[in-house]
Amino acid sequence: MLHSLITPERGAPNHTVFSAREGAAYSPGMYRYDELDQAFVDARVAEFRDQTRRHLAGELSEEEFRPLRLRNGLYIQRHAPMLRIAIPYGLLAARQLRKLADITRRYDKGYGHFTTRQNLQLNWPKLEDVPQILAELATVQMHSIQTSGNCVRNVTADHMAGIAPDEIEDPRPYCELIRQWATLHPEFTYLPRKFKIAVTGAATDRAASEVHDIGLHLVRDARGELGFRVLVGGGLGRAPMIGQVVREFLPRAELFAYLEAILRIYNRQGRRDNIHKARIKVLVKALGIERFREQVEAEWQAGRGAAAQLPAAELERVRAFFRPQPYEIRADQDITAGASPRFKAWYRYNTRAHRVSGYRAVFVSLKAHDAAPGDMSAAQMEAVAALAERFSFGLLRVTHTQNLVLADVPQQHLHELWQELEALKLATPNIGTLTDMIACPGLDFCSLANAGTLDVARQIQQRFDDLDYLYDIGEIELKMSGCMNACGHHHVGHIGVLGVDKHGEEWYQITLGGSASGFTALGEVIGPSVPKHEVAATLERILEVYRAQRLEEERFIETVRRVGLKPFKEQAYAPHPAAA
């Protein structure tokens, strides 16, 4: 097993390739644009520059400009435009992160916000600067294409891809192929609604694939052939649903043909009369999975003669970019022996096992107790880019939990890396705990939001500032959204917090029992919503029920599943029966 990792059988890209554009070293371990990819993003930048010019000149009304700017990731928000930059399947090179830092300094307020879809949002760019920002991104093989709008969005993946001990196959080459296939797809760029695809290749689902429009699970069939289990119709937002299996095994060569069949059924039959009923999940539910499957299979057979093919040679070309790094195998060592308690805590909570002995994956916590979840300053970005080059082959990953990961850190460097991260305030040892919460930007920035999330996050961080208490509560997923659109994935939080507007006031509805990893479940509302100042106190009462009810070693979510919601409902509101 290990040998095949270290000695890749496949052909691989040259390790010292330089990009023609700025002479920056290409980072092995990620996809590298060729002439076609570069020509495409350059043409896209030129097109958007022209569209922006026409809009500013009054030739394109806001209504006409809107679908065009959305497909380039540009929203008009509460205070300013918001630009959502694609980080395909969350993979980022150090030089790209440096460029992002540079962009946030020159065109924004010196920080960015990492999202649950592994993207980066800038909250304060000027509309007239956006074409230039996109041109800057194109110099480091990045873009913001299809990060919003009713089209196929950034494809997401397991942040442990390629290094997870439980992985069957690295999902990233398939994500990259889907990214290309979906980019300005002539038939599917004006769908009824947004369309999200997640790919996972491991036994544990770390990509929340069952709450995506399409979830693809890499699996092997009885003959050992690789293929996909295809799920369809998952999604959060209004009327959350869990995806259903439409095909148990799809040969890899059929990937595009099958995706086209699903998208065509959806494009033709998905509802366009009601934005709240336009996602594919509504169509799948209306038809029923059996009828939906029959239609997809028939469309697939009828359409495969004209659909894009995925030849084996192309698959291998892309796979070769993601070959394992040139690891130096060393025996796993106990590097926490004799170390400080704080380092031990960091090691335990913020690092993860790697499939190659001698290495660990390290979370860069963007959940410091005095910062907005997922926010990162330009200085932090630059420093972490340098750390990635020093310790982790120059690459980073963005997780859907709004943290970064340095995936390939030799264990003997962990202490040094920890010290550096501590100095940067990026080592809060809280990954997987209550304060590693997911939160959308909420009312402070987003024009869709009904309620604030960032000040509630602050309230929670302050109330649960005691690490020993956090560790006692243990592994728990807290997810918070400022509105029904559920960007903060509150439905699948062990504890979900949803901001609602009540007569102009911000209130918060609390759900329990959701999960998107392993056993996907949607949380249930435990009772009436609570006012803003009561959120953290309510959470504390819920956690007290857990502490009183748990069996030994039982995680919060397991206790909720075992005892049900009743004791939580009874206790959560006990001191405040008047809560409306």
Add this chain to the structure above:
Amino acid sequence: MRHILRQRELIADQWRYLGEQLAPGEAVVVPFAELARERERWWAWDGRLGVRLAPVDRVEDLAEELPRLDLVAVEFPSPGEGRGYSQGRLLRERYGFRGELRAVGAGVRQDLVFLLARCGFDAMELAGGEDAQAARRALTRYPVAYQPGAAQVALRRQRFHAP
């Protein structure tokens, strides 16, 4: 006089839409519902016949009429309405329609002509106010494409191909 961007040239339209002044023997485009209602009459029309598809019309239901048709006009009533792209591809790829495939409606904008062309549309009736020369240039905006598509635009390279 209506102008059509056809195969990268702006030409005067030779077709009349039903409801416009129509001389015997002139090429006419009728709504799909009208063709379904008065099938015999329109099949017997002494001139070229075209049909106009609304987003809700099913290409499958048009299959039997295609041998009689020299033109299919597909409606894009707004820029966000995307069903026509599927109708276009199906007509070309599955039903082998070789006549004029024309995009019509308020959604036919210069920013969309590249997509339309790749889906098999060889004619576009641009929405009112659209700059026809800009639309013509937009057909060649992208020198490359990832997906297979109709050869209406000259591409330097294409990544994926149909069998």
